[in-house]
Amino acid sequence: MKKLKIGILGTRGIPNHYGGFEQFAEHLSLRLLQRGHDVSVYSSSLHPYQDNEWNDVKIIHCKDWENKIGTAGQFIYDWNCINDSRKREFDILLHLGYTSDSVWHWRWPKKSINMVNMDGLEWQRSKYNKPTQRFLRWAESLAARHADSLIADSPAIRDHLIANYNKIPVYIPYGAEMFMNPDPSVIEKYGLLPQHYFMLLARMEPENNIEMIIRGHLASNSLFPLLVIGNIDNQFGRYITSKYNDPRIKYCGAIYDKNELDNLRYYTALYFHGHSVGGTNPSLIEAMACGCLVAAHDNRFNKAVLNGEAGYFSTDEDVKSFIEHHLSLTSLNHWKKTNMEKVRTVYNQDRIVDSYEKMMLNACGQEQAIVPLAVAEAV
16 A cells, blocks of 8 residues: 555644534544655644644644735745645545635646535535635635545535536545543533533634523523633634623633543533534534433434434424433433444444545546445435
């Protein structure tokens, strides 16, 4: 088997201090490295970790001006990453997302195979105005047209790309590892009791339906606290914390310690997943791997993963009703066990990395590596 030289860009860097793509880059880079490949991950100059290696994965730091000029800095950061990649002679350059990347497609290194994970339908995010949404739709089209290979993390994203661009992406979802080491002392430091609190984990963005979940919880008769986990130091985060200043809402900020998050998930009575725009979200798979009872926003992305093994909400009243009645449902243990089994089989971390590695080897002429379709068939 050929040893590949692989570059991963499109994230703020590893170790994860931001979100799903960064978390995914952690897992994928480590496992590809363990399989003998040469792996580099691009990282923002603003990232708190500034070493040149992380667990033997190479880190390439590029200048990022986002702290000085805002969103435009993301485009400059991606430009800097892409220009650097032109001199590295990567076999594979994996682009995680397209938002501020695909406009520079003409600078993508021609000698590398450019693979793009297309993320969610970014142009549908409610935080963006109409001109920005039109730009994002255009950026999506650039990535779809110019990438050598496309990856869709959700069947709905795959269908969207086929219907709109006549390109057939490879469907590879995200994976997770089963959580096996519960430690009640982790939640004790938050003043919590097992199965006596609810939680949500998300970036503070309107389309994650955080406000809907909070309103539904506050309207319910439950005295359990709701943990809101995510960085609240943005406009929407400040709005939420100011408007919903109630002792039943505990704002925990961002937590990146995996063991701490997994324990919080494991001991929660109910896990809310409000994401509505993206594809398969890594945090949802990890909640399933922790045996969470999930209440998810009612949309095609979440239903493709959870199927009938979850409660669904689309209004404040739905949230309120599920909180007040979920303890009486007899199907809850079945839901948990079935979702955990999905993680062991369909969303298995090693299987996901197998799919990426096979796709990369196949693209580089390793004919024995067949692009896996079984993952999609198993969903």
